[in-house]
Amino acid sequence: MIVERVACRPPGPEDPGGWPFGLPAVAHVRKEGLAFSAPVTFLVGENGSGKSTIVEAIAEAFGLDARGGRAGRKYGNDRPKTTLGEHLQLDLTAAGARLAGGSRRRRRGFFLRAETAFGLLEVVTGLPGYWSENVMEMSHGEGFLTVLDTMFADPGLYLMDEPEAALSFTSCLRLVALMDQLAGAGGQVVCATHSPLLTALPGAQILELGDHGVRDTSWDDLQLVDHWRRYLAGPAAYLRHVLDRSAIAEHDQ
Numbered sequence: 001m002i003v004e005r006v007a008c009r010p011p012g013p014e015d016p017g018g019w020p021f022g023l024p025a026v027a028h029v030r031k032e033g034l035a036f037s038a039p040v041t042f043l044v045g046e047n048g049s050g051k052s053t054i055v056e057a058i059a060e061a062f063g064l065d066a067r068g069g070r071a072g073r074k075y076g077n078d079r080p081k082t083t084l085g086e087h088l089q090l091d092l093t094a095a096g097a098r099l100a101g102g103s104r105r106r107r108r109g110f111f112l113r114a115e116t117a118f119g120l121l122e123v124v125t126g127l128p129g130y131w132s133e134n135v136m137e138m139s140h141g142e143g144f145l146t147v148l149d150t151m152f153a154d155p156g157l158y159l160m161d162e163p164e165a166a167l168s169f170t171s172c173l174r175l176v177a178l179m180d181q182l183a184g185a186g187g188q189v190v191c192a193t194h195s196p197l198l199t200a201l202p203g204a205q206i207l208e209l210g211d212h213g214v215r216d217t218s219w220d221d222l223q224l225v226d227h228w229r230r231y232l233a234g235p236a237a238y239l240r241h242v243l244d245r246s247a248i249a250e251h252d253q
Contacts (some may be wrong), residue, residue, distance in 0.1 A: 001036065001039050001046040001090055001095070001096070001188045002010040002093060002095060002096035002099060002156065002157040002188040003038065003058070003062070003090050003093070003157060004036060004087070004092065005033050005091040006029065006033060006034045006036075006054075006058055006085045006088055006091070007034070007089055008029060008084075008088060008089070008232045009087055009088075009089055013167025019083075019134070019239040020050060020068045021083075022032050022049075023048075023050040024049075024212065024213045025045065025049055025050035025051075025054065025209040025210070026050050026053060026084060026211075027213065028053065028214045029054060029084075029214070034207070035107040036188070036190070036205065037205050037216075038203055038204055038205040039186075039189065040162070040183050040189045040191070040201055040204040040205065040206065041180070041190045041191070041192070041205040041206075041207060042191050042192075042193055042198065042204055042206045042207065043141055043190070043192045043207050043209060043224060044194070044199060044207065044208050044209065045209030045211065049209040050209055050241070051115070051192035051193075051209055052160070052192055053082070053084055053188060054192075055113075055161050055191075055192045056082055056084075056085065056161070057082055057084035057088045057112075058088065058159060058190060060081045060082060060086075061089060061090045062086070062090060062100065063100070063109075063157075064110070064157075064159065065111065065167070066082050066085060067113070068111045068112060069081070069110070070242070072131075081166070083145060094156075099156065099157070102132030106208035108154045108157070108187075109157040109158060109159070110147075110151045110152060110158050111161075112151075112158075112159070112161070113160070113162070114161060114162045114163065114165035114166060130150065131146050131147065131210060133146050135147070141166045141167050143166075143201075144163065144167060145174065146165075147214050148174075148175060148178055152178055154185075154187070154253075156188075157187070157188050157190075157191045158188065158190075159189075159190050159191070159192040160189065160193075161192045162191075162193055162200075164193060164194070164195040164197070169197065173197070175198065175253065176198060178198070179191070179198075179204075180201060183203075194224060196222070196224055196225045196240075199219055199222065199224075206218065206219060222247070224233075240248030
């Protein structure tokens with residue numbers, strides 16, 4: 001592993017309140033920190049729970065660009081750090097300290113986020129140290145897989161924000177295998193996700209974010225897993241609450 005724990009530096013009188021510190025999950029990190037107990041950690045929660053905010057702050061604390069990219073390179077140039085990124089500190093393992101203390105060229109890590117991936121791929125495709133294939137001629141999912149196969153190779157810190165957004169079921173299984181390989185090789189993965197498929201990786205730590213803050217949980221106890229099971233078993237039980245049947249009937253006439 002690379003990072004044992006993340007925490008906020010002690011707040012001072014000049015430190016900001018409000019967003020994102022008002023989010024229960026971020027407030028939890030600010031007050032208690034966040035400990036990692038496995039090489040692969042999933043952050044799971046509803047939209048707006050703070051998953052992406054925490055992952056991008058971890059990226060910045062490690063020297064990665066919050067918009068995505070590889071260690072030692074800036075995609076957003078001189079873009080200032082996020083509010084949480086300015087305050088977050090990492091407790092590194094011995095391996096992590098060696099990795100972070102080396103030259104920029106020797107650092108190993110990558111931040112892949114669905115929101116900005118297309119722009120990043122367009123900018124860095126073909127540059128030294130990246131991939132040679134023209135991902136602009138590929139589907140979004142194929143481009144993601146090219147990045148994963150090329151950049152997620154050596155032991156390092158790998159951060160992902162909803163990577164399943166571009167991937168099919170089969171491609172998600174490939175990603176699960178890749179995460180497992182990285183963990184076995186001494187790397188570390190922290191991934192924000194809505195995917196019950198990804199979070200089923202055996203041995204992974206699962207942190208559920210919500211009004212309660214942050215809590216360790218198991219795959220079987222995840223709310224999203226329960227919802228998917230119920231939905232696949234009987235979609236009508238969910239759809240009747242969101243579909244306007246009268247409007248549909250009028251449309252069909």
